[in-house]
Amino acid sequence: MRIHDFRESYVHDEALWPTRVQRAWLVAVLVALAAFPLVGGGYLVGLMCVLGIHVIAAAGLNIMTGGAGLISLGHAAFMGVGCYTAAWLAQRGVPFVVTLPAAGLMAAALGVVVGLPSLRIKGLYLAVATLAMQFLLVYVFREWESVTGGVKGVNVPPASLFGLELNTDARMAWLIGGCAEVMLIGARNLFRTRVGRAFTAIRDKDISAEVLGIHLLHYKLMAFAIGAFYAGVAGALLGYFYRAMTPEYFTLQLSIFYLAAIIVGGLGSTLGTILGAVFMTLVPELLRGGVAFAAQWTPRATEILSPIQQVVFGLLIIGFLVFEPHGLVEVWRRIRRFFHLWPFRS
């Protein structure tokens, strides 16, 4: 229930979390998340790490695709670049506080290069161009063995922060959670700035954006750079979390997964990023549990687990596009609206 909430100044209206109730909830959720690694089991804490990484990467794609309208089918490749950069630097003894931003910057630099075609092409053509880039980069990951270790993969030494070895899942969960929080707040804030508004203008109609004086070259490349930066950081964290990485992880499948996550969550919304990434990660896990349960009666069940996951994945994308195009965030808003005046009026 929300009462006594009047927006009386622009500052208040633009605030990230305008009401006291929202701030209270936010603190409660953050405390719960921070306490979770202490009480949760090994599997759940590991899952939390993966979720955090997916959220960061999806946030980057949501800035690029949801915010600026640039479709990318190559997000996983940016993650790969971040991961291999971090691994290469870490093997040479560079400390974690340097490798993480370096991984992001390397991916961002590549993002600018990949973004160059976006100045001439858009929509489907851009999707195909990023798709081609995705395949080329995976090829590079496989073949450039001196840096990436080829198909055998690369090992990443454990990270250490302020003299503390980040070698357990719980410590990684805190690190990843902290990074995710910072980057999500960054993403949220971005759309309250000049840059974010320029992105929105470009997404809605690029010609009128240019007429308004928005430098398209500048801002489109910036969108690619920011999106790739997020992916690079996520990739580096992924490397530190798994401690070993092969090129097979950064395939088109993963890029599609992130696109699906932001569509299911809600394009252009930070909350949607979180909801979508969490939802799309948890559904296959739940299916795995369900299949393990069904395997008691039909042994064939485990055999068709991965096809079933694929089918459900596809149907979720289609279902959301057809029935709930604004994604989970819209569902969430509807629930909230119901409770605004509850129990006085429903």
Added chain:
Amino acid sequence: MTGFDWIALAEFSAIGLLSGGLLALVALGFVLIYKGTGVINFAMGEFMMLGAYFLYTAHVMWGLPLWMALPATLAAVALCAALVERAILRPLSGQPVISVLMATIGLASALHGGVDAIWGGRNYEMPQLLPRKPLFIGDVMIPGQVLWSFVLAAVVIVLFTLYFRRSRTGVAMRAAASDPVTAYVLGIDVRAMQRLTWIYAGLVGAMAGMIVASMTSLSPALGGAALGVLAVIILGGLDSIAGAIVAGLIVGLLESLTAGYLGGKVRDIVPYVVVLVILLVRPYGLFGTRQIERL
């Protein structure tokens, strides 16, 4: 040291050009849908898969003779394509590009998983549909399957081109594709034409799938093969059938030459290099409509 091996070059070139026919056939499926509905159908490879698996089921598992199994397969694929158009694409018409694009990707994932769940991930041995007897031109040997697949693809493409030029329905489809509103005013059932577009594209894909599967083997990996064909349609221009044919031959030739001289790994990325170069230099392709805005 002997001189350059001209016979090998001729062989690679001939095989490349001929296998380009098959690429052109798959590209035709893409182009039909792009022209008709403005969508790149990322589930094209899955339609190829469906065709091949249906044919295998009818012909080998149920033991139907080919003259019965083939029409039954094509009818089943056509039905699937019509269902897809009705259930997924029509509700999404008029939505942003990313929605429709992701819908076809979701469809690809669902179909791929479905095929995998029903038939399993193993390899099946397709019966030989095409004669294997190689053809010799001088010292240059051309495998029979490659030759006949080219002939078959060429026949299908020619038939489709004639259909679009001569028949009443074909002309109506072209009208609906180039300007739906005017076509609608002129009394053409645009929705029926779009459905027909999907059906034809499904049929083309299914035929290509059968041919590919009978030349290699049948497994869910067949579905990924179609992505490489994106290079063909980008090179040819997304909305040009003639472009698809020419580009199919060019890409086939390039693939065969790189496979011959640089190895199979390089061959797999050739289509994507082509895509990037074309998009940077000439985004509308060789024969496509120039409608790219430069901003």
